[in-house]
Amino acid sequence: MKAVLLRRTGGPEVLDLTDLPLPEPGPGEARVRAVAIGVGRPDALIRTGRYKWMPPLPAVPGNEMAGVVDAIGPGVSEVTPGQHVLLSSRELPNRGGCYATFACAPASALYALPAAIDFDDAVSLPNFQLAHALLFHCGNGRPPRSVLVTAAAGGVASAMVQLARAHGIQVIATASSEAKRAFVRDNGADAVLDPAEAGLPEWVRQLTGGRGVDLAIDPIGGALFMQCLGSLAPLGTAVSYNIVGGPPAGDVFGALRAQLGRSLAVRVFSMHTFDDDIPLRRRLMADAIEAFASRRVRAPAATVMPLSAAREAHARLDAPDNLGKIILHP
Numbered sequence: 001m002k003a004v005l006l007r008r009t010g011g012p013e014v015l016d017l018t019d020l021p022l023p024e025p026g027p028g029e030a031r032v033r034a035v036a037i038g039v040g041r042p043d044a045l046i047r048t049g050r051y052k053w054m055p056p057l058p059a060v061p062g063n064e065m066a067g068v069v070d071a072i073g074p075g076v077s078e079v080t081p082g083q084h085v086l087l088s089s090r091e092l093p094n095r096g097g098c099y100a101t102f103a104c105a106p107a108s109a110l111y112a113l114p115a116a117i118d119f120d121d122a123v124s125l126p127n128f129q130l131a132h133a134l135l136f137h138c139g140n141g142r143p144p145r146s147v148l149v150t151a152a153a154g155g156v157a158s159a160m161v162q163l164a165r166a167h168g169i170q171v172i173a174t175a176s177s178e179a180k181r182a183f184v185r186d187n188g189a190d191a192v193l194d195p196a197e198a199g200l201p202e203w204v205r206q207l208t209g210g211r212g213v214d215l216a217i218d219p220i221g222g223a224l225f226m227q228c229l230g231s232l233a234p235l236g237t238a239v240s241y242n243i244v245g246g247p248p249a250g251d252v253f254g255a256l257r258a259q260l261g262r263s264l265a266v267r268v269f270s271m272h273t274f275d276d277d278i279p280l281r282r283r284l285m286a287d288a289i290e291a292f293a294s295r296r297v298r299a300p301a302a303t304v305m306p307l308s309a310a311r312e313a314h315a316r317l318d319a320p321d322n323l324g325k326i327i328l329h330p
Helices: 041-049 125-136 153-167 178-187 200-207 222-230 250-258 278-293 307-319
Strands: 002-006 016-019 029-039 064-072 084-088 102-106 146-149 170-174 189-193 213-218 232-240 266-270 302-306 325-329
Touching: 002 307, 016 307, 029 084, 029 307, 041 307, 084 125, 125 153, 125 213, 125 278, 146 153, 153 170, 153 178, 170 200, 170 222, 178 189, 189 200, 200 222, 213 222, 222 232, 222 250, 302 307, 307 325
Parallel strands: 146 170, 146 213, 170 189, 213 232, 232 266, 302 325
Antiparallel strands: 002 016, 029 064, 029 102, 029 325, 064 084
16 A cells, blocks of 8 residues: 655655555454545644654654545444544554555544545544534633634634634634635634734723633744733633744733733643543544534635645645645545
8 A cells, every 4th residue: 555654753855655565454443445634733743753642653644534444354343344434543542644545443443424524524523623622621611602713724723713603602813814814704703813913902802892702722822822811801711732933922820810800721732631531532523523514614625635745735734824624635
């Protein structure tokens, strides 16, 4: 079979298309023939060696594969040959393994795909799974009435915008260019602001009747995270799920104490929190599948490339102006 192999970490040039033996499913396993393979930020972190949960090298990267069950091993009852499924490496001991024409995995780890969800759309489901966790498992125990989503043109953030709107949550977003702001508005945000402009907390309070947002969810860090703190409503929570721009540019605890009367909170979040909570993790994905199947949310526009163009796909992923999902076809 064809697969993309990572022997050393670095730029897109370290991704090598190669031939590997066709894997055979063992007891309890199923083999999936890939139809669509997602390309996402964790793949770039694995490629560059910056992922905290790195698979051992050499490794096949890739965390999302949608396809057809091709063969099953002894004792498998969860899936049948010909069934449409999603393979997410969040269900596997090691991340990665999906940049290949075939992959074997425990049958119990696969997600059945309803006919209403096509393969290209299905590889965006893990983003919506994570978005659901960020929106509904990171606050003060109550569903948020309002949320600030920064860098809202990103894959997970754009999923949050859609999911929040589907649940009737007011969405205020930031995006760094007019093209990205248009993309975020099309996803349904109530307001989209330029994070480079001064006074983000004041704008947020104005848009929320002076109250602020219940959640501010940020992958950037730096000065933007400090502005998230200033945008919170009483009992609000600022959530950091990445620090692309570096650690917060200020005294976080001091900022919280300065607003003591608002009883604010900070949470640092990773989906790895649920590595040992299989029922919750699968319930989050079931919620994402239902939202897709019912058309309450939609997959982002996609750029489709062949598996042989994995290097070009990663160069596009690394580009600051990338929008939408990148998908590889075998």
